[in-house]
Amino acid sequence: MTAFTEQLRQANLQTWEQAAEHRFVQELFAGTIDDAVMAHYLIQDHRFLDSFLTLLGSAIATADTFEARLRFGRFAGMVSGDENTYFLRAFEALGVSEARSQQEPDTAPTQGFQAIMREAAATRNYAAVLAVLNVAEWLYQDWATRGNKPLPEHFVHAEWVTLHNNPFFNDFVAFLRAELDRIGPAHSDIAHDFFRRAVALELAFFDEAYNA
């Protein structure tokens, strides 16, 4: 039988593929992405990280096992450490001042992510939280691991790939999928709804990078 998470992905395949094969991803691997595009994307993504941590907190609160809470806690530690530090080093390398990183307004996809993560947390339904987490991490793992491409030279590009393709991250995505495969079928409608909207936001987020 097809796993529940795979059913969700298949139901949104066209949008999923448009995001996973996005121009942003192609240019990131090629190392040709415009600095202005990368800077605009990362400023917005640092805001994404903030609401994402809130959602991880809600996963800790709604998970039904101690083991799952430990996994989310360890992942939150990585995001608050290595991933956050990457943003700060990338901002410095791209010449993004603290003032600019704070003052640039939230774009519509950023606001959309903040809203859906708040909404998923407010449901206090583990399946809704897992649906959004699965899209955010599995879709990124998908593009980062596709085709086993060589890494770009510049650390700003290369580390954005390796943050989403390394043993710890790949294990976490496998865990997220196993959790949603276990919990999701009993909450199919809510899982489909949050998953579909989150995939659309991922595509919009990449598109928005080119409005730099």
Ligand SMILES: Cc1ncc(CN)c(N)n1
């Ligand atoms: C918009 C977005 N989606 C997903 C990820 C993966 N953590 C991210 N950094 N940003």
